Amino acid sequence: MPTMPRRAPLDQPPEARAAMPVAPSTRRTADQPLSLGVLSDVLGYHVAQAAVTTVDMFERHxxxxxxLRKVEYSLLLLLLANGPLTPKRLGQALALSGPNLTLLLDRLQDRDLLRRERSATDGRSQNIVLTEAGRSLTQAAGEAAAPMERELDDRLSRAERLMLIELLRKVAGR
Structure with missing residues (x-):
């Protein structure tokens, strides 16, 4: 009995490949889960899949x-938690290059969420300071983040959440 090819030869034109029979073992119905193959062991794939979920939640909340973009919200939270910071410290904390940080600071300053001030101790350097509008927006966004965090917490136990944070810090090299 002749066997059907598992894959259409790549030297055939696309129309011919589409018309060729496929072995029954490779056919899948829409409700069958796909095999991840080697992807099941690729850390970056799983991190990216988790990012899709968390980015969607962030956008909604x-x-x-x-x-606000994720990096903008992160920067505002750092300023809220720490008070005035130099651009260098912010760039290091957010893993941003100088030019990218400058664009980000300009955007937030244009929205009156922060301002640049000369350092009182070193006139050559600047500090980035939250404005009152920036403080209010960051606090309001923080309150809106609570349901988002609860949504994520529903998927993990407290121990799993702490472990995930620790592991992600390790992967990030921080």
């Missing part, structure tokens, strides 16, 4: 309602 903070991004769209407050007009």
């Amino acid at each position: 903070i991004g769209q309602p407050y007009g």
Whole structure:
């Protein structure tokens, strides 16, 4: 009995490949889960899949309602938690290059969420300071983040959450 080819030869034109029979073992119905193959062991794939979920949640809870990007919200949270910081410290904390940080600071300053001030101790350097509008927006966005965090918490136990944070810090080299 002749066997059907598992794959159409790549030297055939696409129309011919599409018309060729496929072995039954490779056919899948829409409700059958795909095999991940080697992807099941690729850390970057799983991190990216988790990022899709968390980015969607961020956009729904903070991004769209407050007009903030993830990195902008992170920068504002750092300023809220630490007070004035130099651009260098912010860039290091957020893993941003100088030019990218400058664009980010300009965007937030244009929205009156932060300002640049000369350092009182070193006139050559600047500090980045939250404005009152920046403080209010960051606090409001923080309150909106609570349901987002609960949504994530529903998927993990407290121990799993702490372990995941520790492992992600390790992967990030921080």
